[in-house]
Amino acid sequence: MLVALLLLLALSNEVRVNGDSDGRQCEVNPALKPRPHTVSILEFGAVGDGKTLNTIAFQNAIFYLKSFADKGGAQLYVPPGTWLTQSFNLTSHLTLFLEKGAVILGSQDPFHWEVVDPLPSYGRGVEVPGGRYQSLVNGYMLHDVVITGNNGIIDGMGLGWWELFSSHSLNYSRPHLIELVASNRVVVSNLTFLNAPAYSIHPVYCSNVHIHNVSISAPQESPYTIGIVPDSSDHVCIEDCVIATGYDAISLKSGWDEYGIAYGRPTENVHIRRVHLQAYSGSTIAFGSDMSGGISNILVENVHLYNSKSGIEFRTMRGRGGYMKEIIISDIEMENIYTAMAATGYCGSHPDDKFDPNALPLLDHIILQDMIGTNITIAGSFAGLQESPFTNICLSNVTLSINSVSSIPWECSNVSGFSDSVLPKPCPDLETLSDCLSLLSIKGKTAVM
Numbered sequence: 001m002l003v004a005l006l007l008l009l010a011l012s013n014e015v016r017v018n019g020d021s022d023g024r025q026c027e028v029n030p031a032l033k034p035r036p037h038t039v040s041i042l043e044f045g046a047v048g049d050g051k052t053l054n055t056i057a058f059q060n061a062i063f064y065l066k067s068f069a070d071k072g073g074a075q076l077y078v079p080p081g082t083w084l085t086q087s088f089n090l091t092s093h094l095t096l097f098l099e100k101g102a103v104i105l106g107s108q109d110p111f112h113w114e115v116v117d118p119l120p121s122y123g124r125g126v127e128v129p130g131g132r133y134q135s136l137v138n139g140y141m142l143h144d145v146v147i148t149g150n151n152g153i154i155d156g157m158g159l160g161w162w163e164l165f166s167s168h169s170l171n172y173s174r175p176h177l178i179e180l181v182a183s184n185r186v187v188v189s190n191l192t193f194l195n196a197p198a199y200s201i202h203p204v205y206c207s208n209v210h211i212h213n214v215s216i217s218a219p220q221e222s223p224y225t226i227g228i229v230p231d232s233s234d235h236v237c238i239e240d241c242v243i244a245t246g247y248d249a250i251s252l253k254s255g256w257d258e259y260g261i262a263y264g265r266p267t268e269n270v271h272i273r274r275v276h277l278q279a280y281s282g283s284t285i286a287f288g289s290d291m292s293g294g295i296s297n298i299l300v301e302n303v304h305l306y307n308s309k310s311g312i313e314f315r316t317m318r319g320r321g322g323y324m325k326e327i328i329i330s331d332i333e334m335e336n337i338y339t340a341m342a343a344t345g346y347c348g349s350h351p352d353d354k355f356d357p358n359a360l361p362l363l364d365h366i367i368l369q370d371m372i373g374t375n376i377t378i379a380g381s382f383a384g385l386q387e388s389p390f391t392n393i394c395l396s397n398v399t400l401s402i403n404s405v406s407s408i409p410w411e412c413s414n415v416s417g418f419s420d421s422v423l424p425k426p427c428p429d430l431e432t433l434s435d436c437l438s439l440l441s442i443k444g445k446t447a448v449m
Contacts, residue, residue, distance in 0.1 A: 024299065025271035026237035030187055030210055032146060035095050037074035039065065041083065048081020050105060053112075058088040069093040073144065078102045078152065086112040087175070090139040090147075098152020098191060106136045106156045106177070106197075110164070115172050119181075119204060121232055121255030121263035121293060123351050125173030127165065127198075133172050135179035135202070142183040153192045154178070161197035162222050174198040180206055189213050196225055200245075204231040205265060212239045220280035222246035227277075229253055232265040232293050238272045247282035249308075250275070252298065253290040254322065257355040260292025261321045267293070272300045279308040284337075285329075289315035289348030291361065292322040299328050306335040311373070313339075314363055315347035318385060321359035327366050334373035340400055341368060343393070343415070345385035360388035366417075368393075373400040379424055384414030393417030393430060400424065 039061060046057035061076050068074035073093030080101030090096065098104065107113070113133040118124045125132040136156060139145055156177045164170045176199040180186050184207045192215045193200040200216045203209045211228060218225040227243035230236045231253045243249040254260055254267045277284035284305040287295055305311045311334050314324055334340055343363060363384065373379075379400045384390035394417055402409050402424055412427035419430045 025235055025269055026210075026239045026273055028235075028237070030185065030208075032148075032187065035075040036072040037065070037068045038077055039074065040077045040079060042079065046083060048079070048083050048102075050082035050084055052084060053086065053107065054083050055086040055088060055112075058085055062088065062091050062094065065094055066091045078104065078149075085136075087114055087134040087136055087138060090137065090142060090145055092142045093144045095146040095148065096137070098149030098154070100150040100152060102149065102152040104136070104152075104154045108157050108160045110171070113175055121260045121265065122290070123256060123259035126256070127173040128170050131172050133175035133197075135176040137178045139180040139183050139186075142180065142186075144185045145180065145183060146187045146189075147178065147191065148187065148189045149191050151190060151192060153194060155194040156196045158195040158197045158218065158222060158225065162225075165223050176200065176202045178202065179204065182206065184208055186210070191215075192217075194218070195222070198224065199226045199229045201228045202231060203229075203233045203236065206233040207235055209233060209236045211237065211241065214241050216241070216243040216245065218245045220246055226251050226282075230267050230270055232260075232263070232267055234266070234268045236267075236270045238270070238275065240274050242276045244278040245282075246280050248286045249277035249279045249284045251283075251286040252295050253288065254293030254295055256290045256351050257292055257319050257321070257359070259351065260290065261359060263293060265293050267295045268297045270298045272298075272303065274302050276304045276306070277308070278306055279310070281309055283310035283313035283342075284308050285312050286310075287314045287324050287327070289317060289320065291316060291324055292320050292359075294322045295324045296326045298326070300330070300332075302331045304333050305337060308336075309338050310342055311337045311340045312342070312368070314343035314366070316345055316361040316363065317348045318345070318387075319350055319355040319357050319359050320348070320361045321356070323362035323364070324366075325362065325364045328369075329367065330369045330371075332371040334371070334376065334400070336375045337373060337377075339378040339381055340371075340373050340376045341380040343382045343384070343390055345383060345388070345390070345414070360385060362388065363390040365392045366394065367396075368398065369396045371398045371400070375403050376400045377403055377406045378411065379409040380426060381411040382413070382415040382427075382429075383411070386414050389414040389416060391416050395419040395422045395426060395430060398422045
């Protein structure tokens with residue numbers, strides 16, 4: 001068994017050497033150069049009293065700053081104050097800077113939120129068929145966008161939206177705080193995000209996204225609020241963040257059933273490190289269940305997970321298609337987690353009746369290593385599909401302290417893999433050495449670390 005573990009660790013080192021950008025996207029930090037032009041939102045008639053609607057001021061300021069795109073870009077400065085607004089769109093080569101004491105406040109009136117088309121990889125609104133409310137801060141096909149500040153705040157005032165969702169009264173799917181679509185070179189940093197109607201930060205179809213030093217919070221009773229959602233995006237870094245939400249803290253996605261399969265854009269080359277995560281009713285780090293475009297080449301390291309229903313969870317179901325593979329999760333500390341690790345092939349719903357029930361998802365080549373946990377109820381729950389079992393689930397150096405509530409620390413079906421130095425002892429399904437040694441066939445850019 002020791003020989004096997006050494007081979008597995010050697011493999012991890014080989015993958016680090018051969019992987020894309022050493023697999024560590026966060027090492028490729030963008031250099032943020034000062035913009036040569038700066039204007040204040042005050043110059044466009046904005047009033048920071050928390051009552052005056054400032055949408056036109058934001059729109060006019062950003063329209064004006066578009067003229068500096070070919071001159072090194074520009075910065076929109078938001079000074080201390082409470083700036084009530086509807087949705088507004090950013091432009092390329094722009095920095096939106098929120099000073100300390102500045103609060104961008106989302107209007108609570110749904111009539112103030114424009115309705116936009118569903119994302120093509122979802123085919124419809126996720127919560128309600130049809131369109132969806134446009135998010136508070138938006139960007140489409142942009143390049144070189146920075147949303148930052150001196151710990152300013154973006155507050156979605158989500159209570160009204162949560163009540164509409166819970167009472168099944170939504171006309172369209174809920175908006176997010178920030179959504180950037182088909183954009184490249186995006187930075188979100190040094191801000192606090194509060195009370196998102198649904199997601200706080202949603203990069204979709206994006207490349208080269210760096211999210212760091214942000215704080216995200218939503219009450220534990222807020223329904224299906226999620227912190228950061230990399231969605232059909234690549235080369236993403238999430239680091240040095242603190243997130244506490246009602247559902248998932250970080251959730252990786254890539255489209256829904258036949259729409260995600262047809263769109264065919266995976267989430268890949270994602271690096272998550274040095275984050276503190278809490279997810280009241282969901283998972284601190286979730287993969288799926290909307291993963292029809294595929295999720296691969298993911299590195300998660302140096303993470304603290306606490307006071308949550310689930311620690312690390314892979315979700316999928318029949319009809320999803322797609323894959324989740326070449327994922328390495330290491331150096332994890334867990335406290336007060338009900339289920340430390342989970343993977344299920346029975347999670348989610350379908351957008352309509354046009355999905356292909358024969359589109360089976362693949363879950364393969366997952367490494368979970370160097371993990372400790374205290375006050376854990378269930379160490380692991382792995383339930384693959386009979387037609388498409390979960391394979392090559394590799395565990396090493398995992399020590400979980402199980403509380404007295406637990407009667408069965410492990411639950412396994414239709415799964416195979418390898419384990420070494422794992423306490424409590426896992427299911428026999430996770431002691432098949434040959435499965436994980438097949439990882440040695442991974443070469444070059446198909447590897448993560």
